[in-house]
Amino acid sequence: MALPRLRRLITAASLSLMVAVTMTALPPSTANALSSDVVISAVYGGGGNSGAVFKNDYIELANLTGSPIDVSAWSVQYASAAGAVFQLTKLTGSIPAHGRYLVQEAAGAAGTVSLPTPDDIGTIPMSGTSGVVALVTSQTPLVGCGISCWSAPNVKDLVGYGATANVETLAAPALTNTTAVARTGALTDTDNNAADFVSGVPKATNSAGTTVTAGDPGDPGDPTPGTRRIHDIQGAGRISPIVGQNVTNVPGIVTAVRVTGNSRGFWFQDPSADADPLTSEGLFVFTGSTSPTVVIGDSVLVSGRVTEYRPATGAQTLTELGGTINTIRLTGGNALPAPVPVAFPDAFTKSGSLEAQPLEPSSYVLDWLEVHEGMRITVAQDTRLISPVNTAFSELWVTLKPGQNPTPRGGTIYSGYDALSSGRLMILSLNGAPAANVGSTLAAGTTGPLDYQSFGGYVLQATQLGAITEGGLKRQKVLPPKKQGDLSVATYNVENLAATNPAAKFARLAEAVVDNLGKPDILALEEIQDNNGATDNGVVAADQTVAKFIAAIQAAGGPAYDWRSVDPNDGTDGGEPGGNIRQVFLFNPARVTFVDRPGGDADTAVSVVRERPTSNQVSLSVSPGRIAPASDAWASSRKPLVGEFLYDGDKQLFVVANHFNSKGGDAPLTAAVQPPVRSSEVQRVKQATEVRDFVKDLSVKSAGRAAVVVLGDINDYQFSPTLQTLTENGTLLKPLIDTLPADQRYSYIFDGNSQVLDHILISPAIKGYSYGVVHINAEFSDQASDHDPQVVRILTGCNVDPLPTRCRPGSPVVDE
Structure with missing residues (x-):
């Protein structure tokens, strides 16, 4: 258990001379920087270096208490492994109760990912291998403390990493361009940098709770669900109320996976729906050209940036998680949320800017589709193909309203700009689809998450495709x-x-x-x-x-x-x-x-x-x-x-x-x-x-x-x-x-x-x-x-x- 600073000084002063003499021959076992309120929680010096994901170095602080702590008179300071000169970044504001505080430092020429919005910005070029970082309760540079800066006045916490003697007891692991050091467990300070810090993938959190990670899929991360749920991200409109923000450890069950093309990723859904019928419980996670490692039925926690992907000029957007994705797999083989039967209203859509209008899913097809974006849906009745199966893309269209604007050969006629058939549904089979012509029958049971693409707009990404019976169409x-x-x-x-x-x-x-x-x-x-x-x-x-x-x-x-x-x-x-x-x-x-x-x-x-x-x-x-x-x-x-x-x-x-x-x-x-x-x-x-x-x-x-x-x-x-x-x-x-x-x-x-x-x-x-x-x-x-x-x-x-x-x-x- 860490001691309050006053108690720590009294205890140190009461040590017997013999013990004190004995300790001088060994690395100090109790540093003058022991803290129970604010600690340095992470340090990264490889930002912008070759092979780095992050563009900047950073220092992260953590508040261990249940109350905000004012740091407006404090500073973070850095020195090289052998150096005696500290560079300083002044802090402002406060650290939230049980929150983090992010100080962004110098950028390099490489890196592709920005840190979450920092709470303070400095210009210190930190070493990507060895160095010293101190949290100081003043804004005066540390001078003349040699390799014992842990005991200097106003030093709240200190981390020496890599090949440096300026440490608390023993040095934390050396950094690399792709690794940071982060405080372990419950962020306890034992005044032993080697014991308190571990090396891992850079992962930075600011005072708003936004976390961005460099994304090592082998890093299990913290298996604690975050405060955001999928319905919070989707919101009750077409645009997410938190678009552009990073979210951490959003829970859900993987319902489908796409492992082809340059739009790979997976859908996951919260099995515990909220009471608002306008908020979707499903979401797509975009992993780009990298195939996801999760499988259907996995219970996961997903971190990433909330984005609105607009696939073409004039198109609607798809709410998704993008940026640097971090996925924690908790368990496998879970039951999937029950799919929602497709039930389209009569009208296709309303006029004007849809993004500026409230959703009315009982009145308009496009609104019904929007409130189920990302969720599992199912075609509960036999339907008729109104386009041939495009076997190259496993794509087909069906009508859920067989009596609506039919052609004599099984299609759906388009007779005017204001005469769109509201029964049409596009289906893409994630597992392939057999050749079939217009007028064929698709048996009930096609099921999968609802996606949005530029051509065709909303599309059912089928993990299960009903049997197709050819209709006998003749040329x-x-x-x-x-x-x-x-x-x-x-x-x-x-x-x-x-x-x-x-x-x-x-x-x-x-x-x-x-x-x-x-x-x-x-x-x-x-x-x-x-x-x-x-x-x-x-x-x-x-x-x-x-x-x-x-x-x-x-x-x-x-x-x-x-x-x-x-x-x-x-x-x-x-x-x-x-x-x-x-x-x-x-x-x-x-x-x-x-x-x-x-x-x-x-x-x-x-x-x-x-x-x-x-x-x-x-x-x-x-x-x-x-x-x-x-x-x-x-x-x-x-x-x-x-x-x-x-x-x-x-x-x-x-x-x-x-x-x-x-x-x-x-x-x-x-x-x-x-x-x-x-x-x-x-x-x-x-x-x-x-x-x-x-x-x-x-x-x-x-x-x-x-x-x-x-x-x-x-x-x-x-x-x-x-x-x-x-x-x-x-x-x-x-x-x-x-x-x-x-x-x-x-x-x-x-x-x-x-x-x-x-x-x-x-x-x-x-x-x-x-x-x-x-x-x-x-x-x-x-x-x-x-x-x-x-x-x-x-x-x-x-x-x-x-x-x-x-x-x-x-x-x-x-x-x-």
């Missing part, structure tokens, strides 16, 4: 034409096709062209890459890519297609870096003639030419050509490809193949501000304006007689401002997707929404047609592309009013 094909003169025109995004791709990809795409699309007479392709694909070496030609595709089509039983395109300038058209994607026309020369007009290149703008001043006959200045390639509307984006064709004798057809700017940069559907910001839409509206103006020029100069097909990957919905601009609200061009029943308007699936990105638009001069989306990819796990192609068949003999029965709109598409 579709186009029926043969009813008349020999019918002309078929198709669009197909072939997803970064390059000559370097495997032959199997070419074969799959070619088979679709022949068997599913019915060998279209004109085929507009999007995402044809240059000959060496993503290799970024200045190559822009795509002749090898196209030749390989044409050969694959012939091998599959198709015609010997010819082709036209315009090579882009290197690195100017967006897409995969180095790929130089562009649109390409394939055409069957036995069925149509491409009208070549020289001069088209990456920088030359195509224009509409009237054959004679008084004539309604029009042509293109160059064919193939590009629309307004110098316009800023096409910055880092694909320029439209325009071609002039003749079919059925001398019938003229103008085709505009497009691939508009992507939706990259838009806020997700689960954005923090609702409705989500669609920033990419601005550029697509500009692009739509350029194409619209070109088509309008064709229409005006031909007196409305020009037959025009505008098609491709517009990257926007049928109800979007982009399509309204492009079609001039349907007066200039007719969007054929709108001719289909509302529940069949889709060519792509994203976030579990069956939606429209690809379009075929026709001018009023085309009166008789049949049209359909050919569903062969988007709904299937085994897909050659992520887009479904579309076909319009221009029916011969239909340029009359009223239209004969066979000329009326219909779909040529059927199941295989």
